[in-house]
Amino acid sequence: MKGCDYYGMNIQRYLDKELIGQDLEEFHAHLEECPTCRTQLEEEEALSGLLHRSRPLYSASDALRRRILQADSLPSTATGAPVRLGKRIAKMLERPFQSVKRPSWPVFVTAILLVAAGLLLAPGILRQSRANGYIETAIAAHRSFLGGSLPLEIQSESPSIVTAWFAGKVPFTFRLPNSAEELGHEQTYRLVGGRLVNYKSGYAALVAYQAQQQKISLLVSSSRSAAAAGGEEVPSGGIVFHYSKRASFNVITWSTHGLTYALVSSLPGSGRGSCLVCHQNMANGSHFSAHQ
């Protein structure tokens, strides 16, 4: 006969309506004769009730919203989540005080067609989609940082301290980009600190800089999960920089040493011009490398 240890695990599944058929019947029968499991169930229900009562003031974090919205915009197989689900969650998160109706069959069929279309996309387009997703994440993180909802978790002007802080916290070997001008020219920007942000199923590193009274964000992730593509392409020092203007922000993405970087700022100038604000010597052929 199954004991309380077995049914104890099923209390959560029962509460979450994941227990069905024979399992559900057995669980009901066990509850009838087991005061211990009944008490445990009541405790779980009390917590669940408390959480539900707190719902109005709760809102999903910016990072979670970004990931769900991103899952919706990525090709259907990228996250394993059906398109229908992504749309549904995105809608719920955008309007937390409204109930959401399930999509009708025509919407569902359209979603299926979109999935099929997604499967037919060429690898280059998939790469562009990954790149766009990364840029959107970087812009969303930058906005949240500017708005104060993403406070820095490490504040330091020291590249080595910031690098050490990220070590072991992100699923890749974190390296700050290193402009060649740091070796001999005066910097017009300074490192401020960094923090972790959610990206796909893990974390990316958000690094903050300050230049000309402006905040600059740098999102760093593994090239396995993020791509740099599209926009105005400028090769420099063996790296191809991709410049683009998105939602009033200047965005520069590049990949090197297995990492993909996305720099977001509101610095004056467009494309390569915005880089020259801080890296005047780029005009002379200098280039970026990465800390080894």
Added chain:
Amino acid sequence: MIDIEIGDGVSGSIVEPSKNSHDLHVSKMETEQVRAAIQELPIPFREIIPLREYEELSYQEIAGVLDCPVGTVMSRLGRARAKLRELLSETLERSDSPSVRGSNEGL
């Protein structure tokens, strides 16, 4: 016409004329304590609670959103709830008292 429906839990908390000022104060305190407790959770736990408790997604759907196995969803949920029970033990004890429990009737 704008089609807006307010969820039961929301309408119950925002528009509840039967609540007196003390009950409203207790309710607001509870909400703040829950919000603070969720913020204290590690990120993987913090994000899974609203998906299950507020958006009421199935384990399979949560696994799709978070890109992880269903088994991970179950274990994360279990650990997140255990941690929340610990953080909210005092709130839960208070809400179990007759005066507070009475204030939640109708939710």
